Amino acid sequence: MRHSKSSSSSSTLICDNDDRSSSAAVLREIMAREQSLVTQLRALVLPALQLAGGERAEVVAQMFNCILDCSAKAMAELKLIRLDPSRADDALPVVVDDKRRVRKIFSGDGDNAKPNRQQRKRRRLADDSVTLETPVPHYDGHQWRKYGQKLINNAAHPRSYYKCAYKQEQDCRATKTVQQYQEEDGGTDAPAMYTVVYYGQHTCNPAGNDTDAAAVVKTESTDGLSSGGDADADELSRSDSQCSNISVTCTSVVVDHHQRTASIESNSKLLDVAADLTNAEVNTYDQLYDVAAFSPFDLDTDWAIDAHGHGLPKYGDW
DNA sequence: GTCATTTGACCGAC
DNA sequence: GTCGGTCAAATGAC
Numbered sequence: 615m616r617h618s619k620s621s622s623s624s625s626t627l628i629c630d631n632d633d634r635s636s637s638a639a640v641l642r643e644i645m646a647r648e649q650s651l652v653t654q655l656r657a658l659v660l661p662a663l664q665l666a667g668g669e670r671a672e673v674v675a676q677m678f679n680c681i682l683d684c685s686a687k688a689m690a691e692l693k694l695i696r697l698d699p700s701r702a703d704d705a706l707p708v709v710v711d712d713k714r715r716v717r718k719i720f721s722g723d724g725d726n727a728k729p730n731r732q733q734r735k736r737r738r739l740a741d742d743s744v745t746l747e748t749p750v751p752h753y754d755g756h757q758w759r760k761y762g763q764k765l766i767n768n769a770a771h772p773r774s775y776y777k778c779a780y781k782q783e784q785d786c787r788a789t790k791t792v793q794q795y796q797e798e799d800g801g802t803d804a805p806a807m808y809t810v811v812y813y814g815q816h817t818c819n820p821a822g823n824d825t826d827a828a829a830v831v832k833t834e835s836t837d838g839l840s841s842g843g844d845a846d847a848d849e850l851s852r853s854d855s856q857c858s859n860i861s862v863t864c865t866s867v868v869v870d871h872h873q874r875t876a877s878i879e880s881n882s883k884l885l886d887v888a889a890d891l892t893n894a895e896v897n898t899y900d901q902l903y904d905v906a907a908f909s910p911f912d913l914d915t916d917w918a919i920d921a922h923g924h925g926l927p928k929y930g931d932w
Numbered sequence: 933g934t935c936a937t938t939t940g941a942c943c944g945a946c
Numbered sequence: 947g948t949c950g951g952t953c954a955a956a957t958g959a960c
Contacts, residue, residue, distance in 0.1 A: 658939080721955090759937085760937060762938090764949090764950065766949085767950090773950085773951095775952075921951060
């Protein structure tokens with residue numbers, strides 16, 4: 615995480631338009647890195663928690679989803695500020711889209727529209743996306759269905775296209791593309807790296823439960839405190855404290871100086887979580903990145919290989 | 933038989 | 947005209 619950029623930009627978000635756009639760009643970069651780290655950390659932490667006890671893994675999984683969701687929403691808000699600087703003081707989220715795309719979609723209702731074809735191509739602006747770089751592109755907490763693959767110009771590997779597995783059931787329009795950009799290096803144990811671009815927000819609810827992760831975390835926290843009566847009580851209580859702090863962040867997505875500070879504070883808790891679970895020294899975000907980038911695929915028999923030859927940890931269905 | 937993936941074709945954006 | 951995103955029939959795995 616680029617602390618220096620974060621701190622230097624934190625006081626200039628609401629300023630003149632140029633400074634605001636610049637700060638928003640810096641924040642977007644920071645948050646994209648944050649999302650990448652959280653995604654990789656989740657792939658590392660959850661299997662370890664699953665071995666220790668499934669219930670806590672479920673809670674942590676919900677927390678990770680909550681954090682990623684908050685980041686995505688904050689990113690979207692930053693984009694709105696960039697597109698319309700007058701919105702910097704407006705906390706209400708609105709949907710923005712490419713004007714041409716909107717016109718095309720609505721004109722599809724016309725008599726000249728070809729059946730089932732008017733929305734076939736919906737080119738999306740880069741502003742409608744979140745990009746991550748990760749060694750575990752297929753492990754992000756959502757279920758996806760591959761619907762296409764294409765060779766892209768000047769790319770060594772094809773790009774795969776995925777849509778949410780609940781698109782038909784719940785009309786969830788989230789999609790993503792996955793493209794490998796770095797070969798696996800057996801000499802240095804460096805895993806293959808992929809660029810994952812997410813489009814749109816998930817509107818599905820796969821478990822059919824209340825998706826208010828903050829509320830779920832709060833409930834678990836109460837249970838944990840009341841039931842912890844042995845040597846694990848202190849550890850449980852400490853984890854619950856982390857849950858509570860993160861849930862506070864997750865309940866708000868307004869992007870201002872206050873929120874960014876809160877977000878960074880919560881993410882610093884991830885360093886503690888990573889250190890506890892990996893028995894490694896994780897005091898900086900660079901170390902967190904190093905730990906999260908470690909690939910245990912070849913060491914753990916509880917890892918499966920998916921249809922694409924990628925390692926997937928087994929800890930239940932998402 | 934069912935479901936997910938593959939793959940060629942289609943189509944809009946550039 | 948080229949490129950890239952999406953569709954849908956074909957194919958394969960179970």
